[in-house]
Amino acid sequence: MTVLDRKTPPQFNDVENIHLIRPEEKTLDNGARIFIFNSGGQDLVRIEFIFSNLRFNPFKPLLNVAVNSMLTDGTSKMTAAQIADKIDFHGAFLQVDYGYDNSQVTLFTLNKHLNATLPVVKEILTDSIFPEKELATYKRNQQQKLQVSLQKNDFVARRLFNEAIFGDTIYGKAAYPEDFESLNREDMLAHYKQMYQPGNCTIIVAGKAGAEVVAAVTSTFEQGWDHQSAKGDTSQPEVKSADEHFIYKEKAGALQSAIRVGTPFVRRSHPDFAGLQVLNTVLGGYFGSRLMSNIREDKGYTYGIGSGMASFKNAGSFFIASEVGADVCKAALTEVEKEIDLLKTELIPEEELSLVRNFMLGSLLGSLENVMSHADKFKNIYFSGLDYDYYDRYTETVKNITAEDLKLLANQYYDFNNFYKVIAGKY
Structure with a gap:
């Protein structure tokens, strides 16, 4: 029988090297850049479509986050429910994520369903329409969530800290409930057309991402996805911290x-x-x-x-x-x-x-x-x-x-x- 020594801690082993998988790279004819991480035994792939946020407007602080959040709320051909049903039917998962620097759309799917799920993503990136009914629901829900959060001290402290450190920028300027009232569909559509363009997109494919997967992504997003309007301004205002500490x-x-x-x-x-x-x-x-x-x-x-x-x-x-x-x-x-x-x-x-x-x-x-x-x-x-x-x-x-x-x-x-x-x- 083995006797455990509970008084002597386990020995540390030094980490000699960190071996990282490096991607293959490809640029589509429309300017979108693809990075491919091909490894894994399961027929599963994660595909991220990452876009640099447009220049922050402190008078319209919700545009970047609202546009990203509502990408899956309807196109001219599919309602939000139909988008969700089509993704769910194939056992896939689709999510949108907003960050200070970038916004993204992420698809998790089995390889065998790529030809069914990728066109849904393409339609979201090229034909989202931000329906008025869905926008009204979004504004109402987000206002209520924000009003609840503003009662929490940790939430308030974080907002005040960011505003003091980062000033009137995308990192520091937080929205208030009344800002949702000025959010409108016209501004969102204009923002969407400038931001969600192939030249502003980095596509990262990770999983079992062999030649067939790369070919599917290329054929889906190289054709019929072109620059819809003038390139959006992705620079950001200079950060100026507060005087009061x-x-x-x-x-x-x-x-x-x-x-x-x-x-x-x-x-x-x-x-x-x-x-x-x-x-x-x-x-x-x-x-x-x-x-x-x-x-x-x-x-x-x-x-x-x-x-x-x-x-x-x-x-x-x-x-x-x-x-x-x-x-x-x-x-x-x-x-x-x-x-x-x-x-x-x-x-x-x-x-x-x-x-x-x-x-x-x-x-x-x-x-x-x-x-x-x-x-x-x-x-x-x-x-x-x-x-x-x-x-x-x-x-x-x-x-x-x-x-x-x-x-x-x-x-x-x-x-x-x-x-x-x-x-x-x-x-």
């Missing part, structure tokens, strides 16, 4: 307060990004982080607290977020400042740094479970203007960065006095 939204009788602390930050393309990810992980990037150990485990101020780095096409941010008891809000902020100051004044012990290294490299390896995960890693670098050397540099940084390096980064980038501090609730 402390924002307090009081909510009478609140038992909890939402905290959001942070600053404009470097993006993925910056040479310090990987090192700062290590520093962020130590501070608040995993369950064993210093913020969790102090503010949750030791002080008991919260159920959860964490920090993160957001990297977008035109901006970035570093943030710390939590919800704490209203009576300990000030004390929690004091502890956050204390943990940041410790990173600037004391070296991280080697045992702690080794744990963080293994956590980060293990998370990277664990995120590569299938070919679609490899495609996701490609999107991170492709839309950031980077190449695969990024992951080599990332792993080398995580493996070799020293406590002295991290202390220098903390002193360079973590200035708590100059951080934006947002409180929603009671302070």
